[in-house]
Amino acid sequence: MRCIKRYGLACVAIFLLILYINHQAQYALSNDEHGENHRKRRSRDYNEPNISYDDEENGVGAFDEVETVNRVLDSRQCRMENCFNDANCKKHGFKVYIYPRKEEYGTLSANYLKILNSIKRTPYYTENISEACIKILSVDSIDRDPLSKERYVKNFAGRLSQIPTWNNGENHLVFNLYSGTWPDYLEDLGFDLGHAMLAKASISYQKYRSGFDVSLPLWGETHPAKGKHYAESAIAKWPSFGAHLMSFKGKRYLNGIGSVTRNSLYHLHDGSRSVMLTTCRHGKDWEKLCPNRECLDKCAADNEEYDRWDYISLLKNSTFCLVPRGRRLGSFRFIETLQQACVPVVLADDWVLPFSEVIDWERSTINWDEKLLLELGQHLEDVSPANVLRMRQEGANLYSTYFSSVDQIVKTTLEIIRQRIFPEASAPQFVWNSTPGALSLVPNLRPSNTPFYIEKKEHSLDTKFTALIHTVQTVPSSAAPIIKLIKNLWKTESCGQVIVLWACEHPPPVDSRWPPPPKGKSFLLLREDELKVSNRLFPYDQIEYDAVLSLDNDVSLHPEEIAFAFSTWLSFPERIVGFPSRRHYNRSSSKTTPWRYTSQWGNHYSIVLTGAAIIHKYYFHLFQSLPSTMLKKVNDYSNCEDILMNFMVSDISGQPPVKVTQKKQYMTKTDSTEPQPVVGKLASRWENNAHFTERQQCMNFFVDEYGTVPLIDTEVRFDPLLFRDDVARMRKKYPNVDTVET
Numbered sequence: 001m002r003c004i005k006r007y008g009l010a011c012v013a014i015f016l017l018i019l020y021i022n023h024q025a026q027y028a029l030s031n032d033e034h035g036e037n038h039r040k041r042r043s044r045d046y047n048e049p050n051i052s053y054d055d056e057e058n059g060v061g062a063f064d065e066v067e068t069v070n071r072v073l074d075s076r077q078c079r080m081e082n083c084f085n086d087a088n089c090k091k092h093g094f095k096v097y098i099y100p101r102k103e104e105y106g107t108l109s110a111n112y113l114k115i116l117n118s119i120k121r122t123p124y125y126t127e128n129i130s131e132a133c134i135k136i137l138s139v140d141s142i143d144r145d146p147l148s149k150e151r152y153v154k155n156f157a158g159r160l161s162q163i164p165t166w167n168n169g170e171n172h173l174v175f176n177l178y179s180g181t182w183p184d185y186l187e188d189l190g191f192d193l194g195h196a197m198l199a200k201a202s203i204s205y206q207k208y209r210s211g212f213d214v215s216l217p218l219w220g221e222t223h224p225a226k227g228k229h230y231a232e233s234a235i236a237k238w239p240s241f242g243a244h245l246m247s248f249k250g251k252r253y254l255n256g257i258g259s260v261t262r263n264s265l266y267h268l269h270d271g272s273r274s275v276m277l278t279t280c281r282h283g284k285d286w287e288k289l290c291p292n293r294e295c296l297d298k299c300a301a302d303n304e305e306y307d308r309w310d311y312i313s314l315l316k317n318s319t320f321c322l323v324p325r326g327r328r329l330g331s332f333r334f335i336e337t338l339q340q341a342c343v344p345v346v347l348a349d350d351w352v353l354p355f356s357e358v359i360d361w362e363r364s365t366i367n368w369d370e371k372l373l374l375e376l377g378q379h380l381e382d383v384s385p386a387n388v389l390r391m392r393q394e395g396a397n398l399y400s401t402y403f404s405s406v407d408q409i410v411k412t413t414l415e416i417i418r419q420r421i422f423p424e425a426s427a428p429q430f431v432w433n434s435t436p437g438a439l440s441l442v443p444n445l446r447p448s449n450t451p452f453y454i455e456k457k458e459h460s461l462d463t464k465f466t467a468l469i470h471t472v473q474t475v476p477s478s479a480a481p482i483i484k485l486i487k488n489l490w491k492t493e494s495c496g497q498v499i500v501l502w503a504c505e506h507p508p509p510v511d512s513r514w515p516p517p518p519k520g521k522s523f524l525l526l527r528e529d530e531l532k533v534s535n536r537l538f539p540y541d542q543i544e545y546d547a548v549l550s551l552d553n554d555v556s557l558h559p560e561e562i563a564f565a566f567s568t569w570l571s572f573p574e575r576i577v578g579f580p581s582r583r584h585y586n587r588s589s590s591k592t593t594p595w596r597y598t599s600q601w602g603n604h605y606s607i608v609l610t611g612a613a614i615i616h617k618y619y620f621h622l623f624q625s626l627p628s629t630m631l632k633k634v635n636d637y638s639n640c641e642d643i644l645m646n647f648m649v650s651d652i653s654g655q656p657p658v659k660v661t662q663k664k665q666y667m668t669k670t671d672s673t674e675p676q677p678v679v680g681k682l683a684s685r686w687e688n689n690a691h692f693t694e695r696q697q698c699m700n701f702f703v704d705e706y707g708t709v710p711l712i713d714t715e716v717r718f719d720p721l722l723f724r725d726d727v728a729r730m731r732k733k734y735p736n737v738d739t740v741e742t
């Protein structure tokens with residue numbers, strides 16, 4: 001009897017213990033829903049990453065039964081180290097896979113379709129799931145608000161369970177712009193994310209898994225799909241203060257979450273320094289939300305004022321633009337404000353600003369405590385004009401680099417994740433926060449390999465250059481143009497190396513035919529097995545110097561022309577600096593292919609041909625990582641590589657190319673107003689009739705691919721000091737340039 005009792009007691013004790021463990025599990029679960037506990041734990045996580053959460057939190061670490069608890073905790077505690085499997089990434093590189101579409105998933109929202117298409121345009125895209133590092137669902141997760149009706153995909157969890165490779169979300173990336181619903185707008189997705197990474201707009205510090213999730217901006221359906229677009233010129237905004245110190249135009253909610261901040265705004269309205277326009281109109285039946293006559297009258301008056309102001313002009317005319325939280329933490333205003341080069345004032349206390357893992361927003365935004373709204377005006381008055389201008393410019397640069405199209409947003413998201421997996425190939429913080437930014441660094445390049453960030457460099461630019469001669473013709477005698485060209489290169493002091501890129505089906509001539517290099521200079525013959533035209537812009541390991549003078553084999557250049565071009569390039573290493581120039585223009589009469597290419601002589605140009613131009617080697621690396629569709633076009637036509645290079649360089653640098661003093665031989669003589677192909681011996685490779693038509697097609701194709709025309713028109717030409725001036729020769733640094741003619 002006693003014995004049974006004792007065992008019974010033991011049973012009860014075990015039962016109680018099990019209950020206790022269960023309780024702990026649920027306790028942990030319920031904590032997950034509420035931020036408070038997490039915030040404490042999160043802040044501790046940063047300092048002591050080695051402490052195991054399970055042991056600490058529950059004090060039951062010794063029990064095997066906590067397995068399920070661990071699993072639940074894990075997805076909230078996810079970091080790359082514990083929830084992401086990088087084996088495939090290390091093996092196959094950073095490859096992103098998108099699941100095939102299925103009929104039953106319904107139609108994709110415009111935004112999700114743009115995201116998927118952007119991913120497909122990156123070099124990371126793969127169609128082979130077994131080499132995937134990141135997997136992307138083709139079930140639309142953009143809008144997880146059930147009130148959104150058709151955009152909300154029902155039974156999401158059920159669909160996930162149909163995907164055999166879902167594996168509790170491991171190595172998946174889920175995109176979301178809207179989550180939660182009326183009335184409290186909790187950031188609920190309506191399915192278990194598991195170990196999947198979340199790229200989400202309006203994410204709060206409570207939900208954000210630092211170093212694992214990505215905070216996105218919110219963008220509208222009209223946001224461009226492709227290309228880098230510039231913000232409204234921030235530089236032109238001087239004096240930097242606009243007509244209005246601060247402004248806001250938007251809805252105010254009569255009730256519910258987000259209403260407090262927006263409702264407070266109209267107290268700041270004075271119609272000149274501070275323009276705060278709010279309307280009660282939102283949803284249907286908003287009138288019913290007004291408790292009394294006074295409220296209705298106030299709304300009517302506000303609506304009238306609201307309708308008087310144009311939103312975009314207001315943004316353009318304001319120094320600071322308010323970005324208060326709405327129902328959710330983020331709003332379209334953030335991007336719109338940056339686009340108009342207005343300084344965003346963020347009023348959304350818990351919001352993790354977009355891409356804040358890499359972007360230092362303190363330099364371009366003001367983050368203001370929602371509760372201190374009434375003190376905002378004074379604070380903004382005190383910001384100095386110089387700081388305002390700097391913030392505007394930095395904000396505008398961030399906009400064009402990372403936010404100006406869905407392409408840029410998606411590329412930035414992927415780049416952040418790629419850098420977490422390959423920290424050894426990541427861009428430093430200063431690169432992220434300056435132009436041209438981290439998206440312009442191909443993974444194997446360091447900032448010191450680029451023409452940018454000069455002030456951060458240990459070493460300045462090389463003071464010599466490599467000449468790379470693309471050779472498509474045999475060298476029958478030592479009178480061939482290429483021999484003369486090489487001789488002139490040897491006479492140019494700054495030329496340190498000549499590489500002949502042999503892209504001719506016939507074998508090269510005997511070694512003795514090449515003019516021998518003077519002391520301290522080197523000569524190299526590179527034979528190409530694959531005669532692809534894109535290879536002439538390849539960053540060969542053998543290229544010794546930062547600057548590459550790209551040449552056609554039939555070019556004739558005088559040593560002084562070359563020396564002057566190189567000295568000019570040293571001042572503009574981020575641009576293409578060269579001799580023959582061309583121009584693009586649009587003929588609006590043709591809707592489908594409006595872009596035209598012309599070689600007509602004129603004061604304007606936007607292209608400098610790579611048949612005789614100096615280009616930083618960095619651009620050769622970038623050129624080879626351009627989307628394969630564009631490189632294929634170039635190789636299929638065996639043409640247009642120079643146009644593409646000009647597109648790329650202007651896109652990255654935001655600058656036109658530079659044309660330097662040139663000899664008469666490059667001139668095109670034509671009286672016709674329509675563009676004429678250039679004919680003539682020396683121009684032959686640059687333009688003959690068939691090539692010319694192809695070049696028009698290329699240009700329209702590239703514009704399509706880029707989503708914009710990055711080419712920039714210019715009228716600037718650089719000549720040596722005293723060029724053509726009637727002064728003594730001895731006074732001129734480049735006296736022969738004046739007289740060179742052939």
Ligand SMILES: *[C@@H]1O[C@H](CO)[C@@H](O)[C@H](O)[C@H]1NC(C)=O
Nearest residue numbers: 046047048049050051052081
């Ligand atoms: C914490 O982990 C890191 C990397 O795993 C290790 O280098 C470091 O020594 C650990 N610190 C402690 C206190 O164990």
Ligand SMILES: *[C@@H]1O[C@H](CO)[C@@H](O)[C@H](O)[C@H]1NC(C)=O
Nearest residue numbers: 091092127128129130131132
């Ligand atoms: C997919 O990738 C795996 C791993 O690299 C490879 O073995 C397989 O052949 C690839 N399949 C296809 C269809 O390319």
Ligand SMILES: *[C@@H]1O[C@H](CO)[C@@H](O)[C@H](O)[C@H]1NC(C)=O
Nearest residue numbers: 243244310312313314316317
């Ligand atoms: C800016 O405000 C001034 C004064 O209110 C007005 O005259 C001007 O047209 C506005 N500019 C724009 C671009 O809206």
Ligand SMILES: *[C@@H]1O[C@H](CO)[C@@H](O)[C@H](O)[C@H]1NC(C)=O
Nearest residue numbers: 585586587588589594595709
């Ligand atoms: C072409 O130029 C005209 C005026 O020169 C301009 O109005 C039009 O917007 C341009 N078209 C494109 C596609 O940029």
